[in-house]
Every structure is written in structure tokens, then in C-alpha cells.
Amino acid sequence: MGLPFWGPHLMMKQIINILSILFILTFVGIPHLYGGIREDVEKILNGEFTDSVSIAHQKISIPTDIKNTIQFKAKQKFFRDELNVWAITITDTISHYAIIDNSLGKSMPITFLVIFTTNGEIRYAQIVKYREPYGGEISSLSWTSQFMGMTHESEFNVGKTIDGISGATISTHSVTKGIHKLSLLFPYIKEQLK
Amino acid sequence: MKNYKLTMKNKLSIIACAITCITFISADEFFEAGSKIGGYGELHWNKSYDIDGNETSNKLDFHRFIIYYGHNWTEEWSFKSELELEHNIVGGEADDSDGTGTTIGYAGELELEQAFVNYHTDKWGFQGGVILPSVGLINEYHEPPLFLSVERPDYSKRIIPTTWFGNGFAFYGKFSDFNWRIAMLEDLDGESISDGIRSARGKGYKTTAYSWTKNISTSYTGINGLRLGGSLTMNDAPINNDKDNTVGVKLVEVNAKYNANNIVAVLEYGKISYENNPSGYDSSSGYYLDLGYNIGSLLSCDGKIIPWIRLSNVARADGEASKTYDIFRTGVAYKPIETVAFKLDFGTVTKEDVSTTDLNIGIGYNF
Numbered sequence: 001m002g003l004p005f006w007g008p009h010l011m012m013k014q015i016i017n018i019l020s021i022l023f024i025l026t027f028v029g030i031p032h033l034y035g036g037i038r039e040d041v042e043k044i045l046n047g048e049f050t051d052s053v054s055i056a057h058q059k060i061s062i063p064t065d066i067k068n069t070i071q072f073k074a075k076q077k078f079f080r081d082e083l084n085v086w087a088i089t090i091t092d093t094i095s096h097y098a099i100i101d102n103s104l105g106k107s108m109p110i111t112f113l114v115i116f117t118t119n120g121e122i123r124y125a126q127i128v129k130y131r132e133p134y135g136g137e138i139s140s141l142s143w144t145s146q147f148m149g150m151t152h153e154s155e156f157n158v159g160k161t162i163d164g165i166s167g168a169t170i171s172t173h174s175v176t177k178g179i180h181k182l183s184l185l186f187p188y189i190k191e192q193l194k
Numbered sequence: 195m196k197n198y199k200l201t202m203k204n205k206l207s208i209i210a211c212a213i214t215c216i217t218f219i220s221a222d223e224f225f226e227a228g229s230k231i232g233g234y235g236e237l238h239w240n241k242s243y244d245i246d247g248n249e250t251s252n253k254l255d256f257h258r259f260i261i262y263y264g265h266n267w268t269e270e271w272s273f274k275s276e277l278e279l280e281h282n283i284v285g286g287e288a289d290d291s292d293g294t295g296t297t298i299g300y301a302g303e304l305e306l307e308q309a310f311v312n313y314h315t316d317k318w319g320f321q322g323g324v325i326l327p328s329v330g331l332i333n334e335y336h337e338p339p340l341f342l343s344v345e346r347p348d349y350s351k352r353i354i355p356t357t358w359f360g361n362g363f364a365f366y367g368k369f370s371d372f373n374w375r376i377a378m379l380e381d382l383d384g385e386s387i388s389d390g391i392r393s394a395r396g397k398g399y400k401t402t403a404y405s406w407t408k409n410i411s412t413s414y415t416g417i418n419g420l421r422l423g424g425s426l427t428m429n430d431a432p433i434n435n436d437k438d439n440t441v442g443v444k445l446v447e448v449n450a451k452y453n454a455n456n457i458v459a460v461l462e463y464g465k466i467s468y469e470n471n472p473s474g475y476d477s478s479s480g481y482y483l484d485l486g487y488n489i490g491s492l493l494s495c496d497g498k499i500i501p502w503i504r505l506s507n508v509a510r511a512d513g514e515a516s517k518t519y520d521i522f523r524t525g526v527a528y529k530p531i532e533t534v535a536f537k538l539d540f541g542t543v544t545k546e547d548v549s550t551t552d553l554n555i556g557i558g559y560n561f
Contacts, residue, residue, distance in 0.1 A: 037224045080223060100224075107230040107264035107274065129224065131269055133312055133319050134334065136368055137415040146418070158532060159498055160491060163419045163454040167335040169532055169560070170232075 038084060040128050041100055041113055045086060048115065048124055049096075054089045060192055062185070074181035076103060076174070083185075087193050088115075096123060097189055103178035105132050105171040114147070114179055120186045122147045125179055135168030138175060147179050152187070156180035225269050232262035234560035236338040238345065242552045250550070256282040257345075258338075260307070275309040275324075278357075305397060307359050318367035324398045325362050328375045328411035329425050330354035330462055331449045338558020339535040342458065342486055342502045342527050345554060348519065348543075352508045353464045353480040354447065355392035361401055364409075371416030377409040384433035384441040388473040389510035389517050391443060391466060394431060404437035405430035419454025433472065442469030458486035458500055475511040482506035486527070497530040504541075520544040525554075534559045 038057065045055050059082045062070075071077050079102035088096040097116045102109040108131035115124040125147045127139040137143065146162050156176050158164045164172050236258050242251040259279045266272040281302035310323030326334050332341060332350045336357055341347070350356045362379030380401035382394040396402075406429070413423035425447055430440040447464030465479040486502030493499060506521040525539025537556045542549045 102224055104230075106232060106262075107272065108266055108269075109225060111224045129269075130316075131225075131266075131314060133274075133314055133321065133366065136373065137371075137421075140371060140415065140418075142416065142418050159488070164532065165415075165419075166331070166340065166421055166451050166453050169337070169340070173532060 037100065037111055037128055041084070041086070041098065044113060044126060044128070045088065045098055045115075049088055052090065053095070056087050056089065058085060058087075058193075059083065060085050060189060062188070066185075066188055070181055070184045073184055074177050076177040076181050078181070079103075079109065083189075085189055085193065094118065094193065097186070097193065099182050099185070099189060100128060101178060101182060103174040103181075105130075105135065105174060108132050110138070110171060110175055110178075112144075112175055112178055114182045116183075116186050118190065120151050120183065120190070122150045122179070122183065124148070127175070130171075132171065135165065135171045137165050138168050138171045143172075150179075150183065152180075152183040154183070156183075225266075227266055227268065229263065229265040232264075232561055233260050234262075234337040234558070235259040236344075236556055236558040239555040240345070240552065241554075242550060244550055245548055247551075270313055270315060272312045272314070273310070274312055276307040278303070278305045278307045280305070305359075307357055318365065320363070320365055322363040323361070324359055325364055325377060325379065326357065326359050327377050327379055327407065327409035327425075327427060328423075329358060329409060329427055329445065330356070330447055330464065331421075331423070331451055331460065332356050333358050337560035338537075338556070339529060339533055339560055341460075342484055342500060342537070343504065343523060343525060343539050343554070344537045344556035347462075347482045347484075347504065347506065348508050348521055349462055349464070349480045349482045349506060351392065352390050352510050353466065353478060354445075354462075355390065355395055358395055359398065360396050360407070361398045361403075362407070371414055373413045373415065375409075375411050377407075377411075379407040379409065381405055381407060382429050382431035382441075382443060384431035384439070385472060387431060387441045387443065387468065387471055389475055389514075390478050391445070394443075402432055402435055402437075404432050405440065419452055421449075421451045423450075424448040441471055443467075456488040456491070458484065458488070458502065460484040473511075475514070477512045478510050479512055480506070480508035482521070497528060498532075500527045500529070501525075502527065515546050518545065533561060 042055060061082050067078060084100050086098040087094050098113060100111060100113045102111050110127060111129040113126050113128050114122055117123050125144040130136055130139045155161045158172050158176050162176050238255050238257045240253045241249060244250050260276050262276050264272060264274045279302060284302045284304045306324055308324055308326060310321045310325050313320040328334055330350060332346055333354055333356045346356055360379040362377060364375055364377035366375035380396045380403055382391055383396060386394040407427060409425060409427045411425035413421055415421050427445040429443045431443055433439045444467045449462040452459045461483050463481040465477060467477045468475060483505045484502055486500040488498045488500050490498045502525060504523040508519050510517040521541060521543050523539055523541035525537060528536045535558045539554050542551050
């Protein structure tokens with residue numbers, strides 16, 4: 001019977017080898033393997049706006065009472081207590097706000113981005129990361145473009161104001177609720193980032 | 195101190211350790227490992243009448259109960275499964291009075307309809323285990339609220355044997371608005387091929403893979419609400435596990451679905467060609483066309499109310515009048531929410547100028 005891999009017999013050289021692999025993967029490999037959602041969002045924002053704008057990221061905590069009220073109205077929970085938010089500024093004035101959050105698909109989270117004007121109108125929405133084998137059609141910009149111009153007062157209703165996608169029922173409803181949720185949150189975000 | 199060489203076993207262990215560490219390190223704030231349960235089911239009340247209007251059957255059946263269980267290890271690696279109980283109870287005498295390969299009465303079926311490891315990235319993915327071939331609209335997307343009738347269309351029983359599942363693996367991907375999938379599954383049972391392939395499904399039970407069932411499919415989803423697709427499936431099905439004595443099967447199908455602007459329209463056509471069919475049939479073919487319109491908003495109703503009609507023809511054996519059916523069906527589906535459907539439909543099935551009728555009422559759900 002051979003010796004177990006992990007035990008006192010493990011030589012310093014092997015430990016160093018393992019640590020080296022982990023170090024390389026952590027600080028060199030992983031940023032490339034996993035470019036990161038935030039980097040992806042900033043690429044989208046840079047593509048959506050001209051170079052003359054400045055894009056500032058920050059994390060914002062949502063107070064429990066506001067969070068509970070919005071979750072009740074939108075019928076969906078926030079993924080975390082903190083949200084990643086970007087303020088897009090043109091000549092010292094904020095022109096747009098971008099927010100990302102997750103909603104839950106059949107079994108995997110779906111990460112989505114919504115860009116609001118200062119009036120709370122949706123300028124742009126995009127699925128940043130879809131992790132399911134079925135229903136990937138939801139990532140199509142032609143589907144997310146249906147949210148353009150909607151505000152927190154709009155009716156977010158799949159089948160009525162938003163077209164559904166066959167085979168992606170759970171995902172389409174979940175993302176629609178998620179975008180509604182961020183629309184309801186927008187006034188608070190705007191107040192925080194004044 | 196004793197010096198140990200870095201053996202192959204240890205190298206593999208290091209790699210495994212590194213992968214595990216990547217998993218934990220790379221788990222970012224937008225993903226959490228975990229499990230999820232879902233499911234769907236449907237209760238049916240089916241009544242049939244002969245040409246004189248006499249009731250020939252009256253069946254109240256909880257046709258399907260499915261539990262979905264999935265577990266996500268990482269963003270890329272997950273496990274997905276569906277366990278299905280048909281007709282509510284397992285055991286008793288098996289029968290097949292309607293010839294569809296589905297037993298009724300007390301002999302329900304407990305089936306592991308899906309159970310696969312999934313690797314998924316933005317561009318492509320892999321599945322291995324008990325999987326579904328991509329053939330027709332309903333085989334992969336078969337939750338009851340997704341189709342209008344109480345029972346699945348006859349086409350989806352006689353031509354596309356839904357739910358068709360089996361042991362195998364698949365690669366899939368996406369290029370722009372086009373999706374593709376290539377699946378390799380267990381062989382069909384050659385001796386069970388006759389006027390269709392429904393009874394020839396191996397269902398993952400001690401199957402063979404001499405020829406492999408090759409399933410290639412594609413779909414286009416670039417326009418909101420529209421899906422256009424097609425597939426080709428081929429197998430040399432061994433007769434009594436004899437790889438040198440086979441039935442050649444080639445199934446070609448196309449499908450289209452439009453579901454937007456209150457319109458629901460579905461068209462599917464498929465043809466199965468046989469070589470060396472033990473029953474002597476050369477081919478089976480069929481189609482159905484569904485047209486429906488959601489009048490929920492006209493009636494100021496929160497949900498959807500969809501009256502619809504279906505035109506269909508199914509030839510279990512082309513050129514054989516006794517195996518060819520014309521089907522007209524009409525009904526209404528009410529969906530108070532998108533994942534719950536109440537359905538009612540009435541149909542006539544005409545074979546050799548003799549028509550029978552049926553009435554179906556059902557409740558379906560998924561979550």
C-alpha cells in the first residue's frame with residue numbers, strides 16, 4: 001500500500017511546487033481565466049459611452065428596510081447586501097448610473113447589467129453572464145432591448161410588455177423581475193451618488 | 195529524512211489540489227456553489243367517444259410528476275437531473291393498450307430521465323450521463339405550460355418519441371444567434387422498431403453502443419419570440435444485440451415556433467426512414483400546426499387566455515391507410531401565471547374515413 005499523498009513524508013520541494021502552482025494560478029492565471037464580471041461590465045460601459053466620459057465604480061450597501069420593501073414589490077431578493085454601481089460622468093456631471101445584480105435561473109445565477117439615465121429611464125440592459133446550458137437566447141440584445149425606456153413605474157410583465165422565450169421561461173421571468181427590482185432601487189442609488 | 199520522488203500519483207494529486215484551489219479562489223461575488231430543486235407535473239382527464247358518440251374511455255390520471263435536482267460546483271461544472279414518475283404508482287400489471295409504448299393502469303414508470311455532468315462556458319459546453327437528444331421542440335422543452343394541448347401532440351409521440359432520453363454525451367455551443375449541438379447516445383433496440391421508434395428507446399437500461407445514435411441539431415433564435423430549428427438523427431439499431439444485424443434509422447425534422455405579440459404559432463415536420471425494418475415499413479412521417487392567440491389582455495385578465503387550433507397528420511407507416519391519421523384539435527389554455535396552465539381541448543381523429551373524438555382537461559405546472 002502506497003503512502004498517502006498528504007502527510008509528514010511530503011518533502012519541502014513538493015510543498016514549494018504546490019505553492020508555486022497556486023501562486024501562479026492565483027496571481028497570474030486566474031485573472032486571465034476569470035476576467036471578472038466587473039471588468040466585463042467596464043468593457044460594456046466603455047463600448048456604450050465615448051472615451052470622454054469617466055466611469056467610477058463603488059459598492060453600495062442597501063439599508064434593510066429599503067431592501068425588504070423593494071424585494072417585496074419586485075418579488076425577488078437581492079443577491080448580496082452590497083451592490084456594484086458605476087456612475088458615468090460627462091464634464092463633471094453624472095449622466096448615467098449602471099448597476100449589476102444576479103437573478104436565479106433554473107439552477108444557476110444570471111448576472112445582468114442595467115444602465116439608467118438620471119431620470120431613472122433604462123437606457124440599456126444586458127446579460128453579463130449566463131451560466132445555463134439551455135435558454136441562452138436570453139443573452140440576445142434583441143431581447144434585453146425591450147426594457148429600454150422603462151422606469152420603476154412601468155409594467156414589467158412577461159407575455160404582456162416583455163416577450164417571453166420558449167424554453168427559457170424561468171430565466172425570462174427571473175431577469176424581468178431583476179430589472180424591475182433595480183428600477184425600484186434606482187432613486188436610492190441616485191440619492192447616494194449625488 | 196527520506197526523499198520521496200514525485201510519482202505520477204502525486205503529480206495527479208497536485209493537479210487535483212490545484213483545481214480545487216482554483217475553484218475556491220475563483221468563486222467570485224457573483225456565484226455561489228449550491229443545489230436547486232425544481233420540477234413539473236400534470237393531471238389529465240381524458241374521455242374518448244366512438245363514431246356514434248358512445249363513451250369508449252374515461253381516465254383521470256396524474257400523468258407525470260418530475261423532480262429536478264441540480265448542483266453547481268463551480269460556474270462551469272454542474273450536475274443536473276430529472277427523476278420522473280409516470281401515472282402516479284409503480285407496480286402492477288404492465289399493459290400498452292394504446293400502443294404508444296407507455297403503460298397505463300397500475301403499471302406506472304419510474305425513470306431517471308436526465309442525470310448528467312455539465313461543463314459550460316460562454317462559447318461551448320459538454321454534457322455526459324443520461325441526456326436528451328435535441329429532436330423537435332418538445333423533447334427538450336416538455337414542461338406542460340410550454341405546449342397548448344392537455345396531452346403532448348400525437349406527432350410528439352408517434353414521430354418524435356418524447357421524452358426520448360438515453361445514455362450518452364453531447365457537445366453544444368453558440369455562434370451569434372445560431373445554436374448547435376452534437377449528441378452521441380445509446381443504440382435503439384432494432385427488434386422493437388416497427389411503425390415508429392417509440393418502443394425502441396433504450397431509456398438508459400443496459401443499452402448498447404455499437405453504432406451510437408448520432409444526433410446533430412441547430413436552431414436560430416435571432417428574432418424576438420421566434421425559434422427555427424432542425425435536426426438529423428441516425429442509428430444502425432442492433433437486432434437482439436447483434437451488431438451485424440441492424441435496422442437503419444434516419445430521422446430528419448424541422449421545427450418553428452413564434453411566441454410574441456400575443457401570437458402562438460408552432461409548426462413541426464419530421465420523417466423517419468428505415469432500412470431492414472423487421473415490420474417491412476419504409477418510413478413514418480407527420481406534422482402539426484398550432485395557431486393560438488392570447489386574448490387575456492382583451493378581457494382585462496392578468497394571465498393568458500389562449501384559444502387555439504391544431505391541424506395535424508401522422509403516418510406511422512407512409513402509404514398505409516390503416517396507420518395514417520388526420521387530427522383536428524381545438525382548445526383553450528389559461529395561464530394565470532406563466533408556470534401554471536389549465537387546459538381544455540376537444541379533438542377528432544380520422545382514420546380510413548372513420549372519426550373518433552376525445553375531450554381532455556388538464557392542469558400543468560413547473561417551477
